[in-house]
Amino acid sequence: MAAQASSPVPPPDLDEIIKIMWGNEVKEEVFQRWKQGFKFSPDEPTALMQHEGGPCAVIAPVQAHILKSLINDFSPKTTNWTEIRQMESDRVSKLLIRALCEILSQAYAGNKYILVYMSDSEAHDQKQPLGSPSVSTAPDSTATSTFETAEQQSAKKSAENPKDHSYFHSQLRALSFECTEEVEAYYLERIDTLRETFGVLLFLYSVLCTKGIEALHCEVTDPSEPFVDSEFGYGSQSLINLMISGRAVAHVWNYDQDICGLKLKGVNKQCQVGFMTLLEHLRYCEVGSFLKNPINPVWVLGSETHLTVLFSFEKRLVSAETPSEVARRVFKSYDPEGNNFISSELLQDVMSSLDLVSDPEYVDIMRKKLDSENLGIILLSAFMDEFFPEEAVTIPDTFPVYHYNGLIRSCPNNKVVYQEGNAVLLETNMASVLESNSMLTCLQTKWPSIELQWVSGVTPSLN
Template sequence: MCDKASGKSVVSPKVALPATGVALASAALESHNTVSATTVPPVGAASAPQLASVAIASASASEQQQELPTTSGMSGGGVGAAGASVASGEGSGGIQLMQPNVKDIRELCDIKQLLWGDGVREDVFKRWSQGFEFSDVEPSALVQKQGGPCAVIAPVQAYLLKIIIMDMPGIKLAEISSGKSQSLLIQALCNILLNCQTRRYRIVHILRRSSNATSSTGTTTVTTQSNRNAKPNLSSAARTTKENTPPVPPPPLTQVLGEEVAGGAAVGGVCVIPSAGAGDAAYDIEIEQGVEVTPASVIDIIQGNSSGSSNSNSNSLNDDDATGQLDMDITSQQFHERLHTIHFDDINEVARYYTENYSQLSNTFGVLVFMYSVFLTKGIEQVTADISDTSEPLIHSTYGYGAQSLINLMLTGRSVAHVWDNEQDVGGLKLRGISEQSDIGFITLMEQMRYCTVGSFFKNPRFPVWVMGSDTHLTVLFSNEKRLVSPETPSETGRRIFKSYDPEGNNFISSTMLRDVLAALNLVSEPGYVSLMQKRLDPENLGIILLNAFMDEFFPLESRSTPDTFELMHYNGIPGSNEGNKVRYYYGSAILLEGDLKSICTSNPIVTCLQTKWPNIEINWHNMHMPSLN
């Protein structure tokens, strides 16, 4: 875990859709050799939320499969292109077939490659296959079942705690209700998505198949909201909405898109949306995700007749129970075959979606689908541009831990690979780090080991919450003491700027750097004045200027915004690292000692890590239990 650079966030172009429209496109990631489509002349446009399903086929097309002509002449290359619509018997609602969003399909392929490399190891994939689950004894603490997904879980936990600290002052963490914890989780996820600084949120969703047409858990529900601007009730318990409506007759024709993707693989897809005039009705569509998408299977999707599909029993992903939990016995290939995406223009719509489809977060793959959502929302081009070097996968192929680029993306919305401030020139290469103050901080034990240098933007975040890194795991440190992140005093700014010219942490700089330091602090930096100060600060002409001498000269009345004593709390999501194998928060009382000297105690790694932020800190943990960084 170590550092990389800045740059302005790129806002992705806005696709032409209704301002409050919801575009749902399913995606496919495995190889398929048939490119087929049937064109349908456009009949009408829809203004209701847009639903698009795209199957990803993993098997080659059979020799008996009839190849259809490729779709052409469609306006708009992705979701939102006009297709054909058929009105229902009463004329109050219809189905419109549209061209699926091929861009999403391609980007999901690229994201899979970026995360896992050339192949996904099944044992590593299983370690990442978990939902967002809360502790039995600490209602707002997420549980991490195995090593690896802390690169996502710890940042999510950090944002959740940030919301509690800022919006719920004085609340007792143990008294937070289960429903409120779910609401806080959704808010935390939306905070992370907001950091991507995009105009459109592309949320990844995993399809579930039911064994019969009447199963409620095997449906994908899309509701047309009469008031799309209404804010979601984030404090309400998660729920799934479903309304039964008269069956919609299938259209006379179907449209299946086939398009080449990288490596010769192809994907087929079907797009179905409720047409204008549906009012507040919700269309429940049983989605049968087959090995191949054919005109017959399209009819099955529209009719909700999954039992009629010829491949309804192949590679099925069945629900375990009424809560919508997914079958654990699914391979990484089957997982990627069942991904699709939903587009939102408003983060409040994302929150509403997660509230009404909470099982997508709590099921076996909740962590993975959210991670894919962040990458897709950010955009693969921007992600790879920030990373620079994509030769190694972001998830270690053997140990399963996440790279610093993945951690930084979750914390800041940028996937830079380093944790120092701005750019650093290393051997002629400009390596980018953190470009601005982050909402959530980051400190790591690896800095004390001289493997990296964490910059001020991470050490001094906007809110008193820090992700803490060891050599194997990520945990979270937080406090209710908001003065820990109060604006810098002039002396603290001076100390930070001086240390930025002292990357080795020696507490001195070369006397030739004095002019640059003074200029960075907007102090007098004329050559004559600099020469005078060099002689004054380095009377023995050793060629170095000590930090203490510099501070005494330019900031003699040093003040400190940080209080001398404060309370800290620590979270570790691994049950085995907690007392009684139950994930809980641990409380401690911290004190900042006089002077800049610090002791390195290898038997107390958590204090050693804290000293990279507060060099002279000591802490006494309550109940005599010292938290673990691993």
């Protein structure tokens, strides 16, 4: 059995976590949409299923990390789909646990790993309550009669509806672990807790507890905006970013940006899996290279209401940032309004940030060359042509892609399976504005010249 230490979370934390998750009120109909375990498709053993809209903010990033492991375990030239599609449940469970541990590690704030479970789920050694005495079930509890009455009322209500949010929160307990090896061993012994009714929420609460309230408050732009939309139940961008990058920030650009004196936080490093969104095409946001060019060729795709996953076994689609990409990113950090130019007075700062020669005399020479008409601005294109001429393209012209949509009702014949497609990068940009092809429009935010042919003849849905 995994070594474990009882670790009751301080009393305020459960209330704070509930508030961060749901806002000032937990709406039962929204909570019910999140009430599901991690269950795999009978038609695609490594693909998670989603029953209702909302929990894709957790399920899609977990699926992305599962696919990351598959890509690293299988060579693109020897990909054996028969083996993948006949994978035994024990191996699939280990893939799931590996994905959960990776997400917890990203959120880890340096204290302990906190795993949340329900006291009525199964026997746990050294059970301890998560939260205030009002949710303690210990026989010698010193809770006041008011709390006892509330407990009795909750128990009565739970007997009528044993799966409502009041009962769920009353049963939460937590254990602490020192390392991911202990977490992995714990989950391996209790895999059913992940598959049960509240598996997704229990893991999400574990991520929030492991991150810690203080760290969450530091990263979330607006603490009053809950992670789950109170009307539709969708996960916020802060929640999506937490699951993908480990940071609960509201923006998807690189690093923090200063907009008119307001510091807005973004993603601070290249991520294991990436993110693209249709909203970037609509100019609601700008996805930085840390998410658009992740370490592994796996991207969570965002529509206006749902998250799916695109992946490929072609590892040449991603790489470390090239000098040209670094230069473009740094230049844009001095152009927060996205005008594709900077004041000529900022040229020395940009050159210095890129470790280019930045002696005042040389900068003056380059300023006059790049701003020959003395307009007081330096264009991005002129800067890149001068210092970072076009680099050799290493991305293949053609490559296979696969798409995952876990929402059962959005899949052909209600079967959650990976949809295979063939991508081609054309010589000219093919910006798509067809509302009927949101998939292509989304992918063109990364590959402007991409065209796709799907093996089934039907374009998979982003919704």
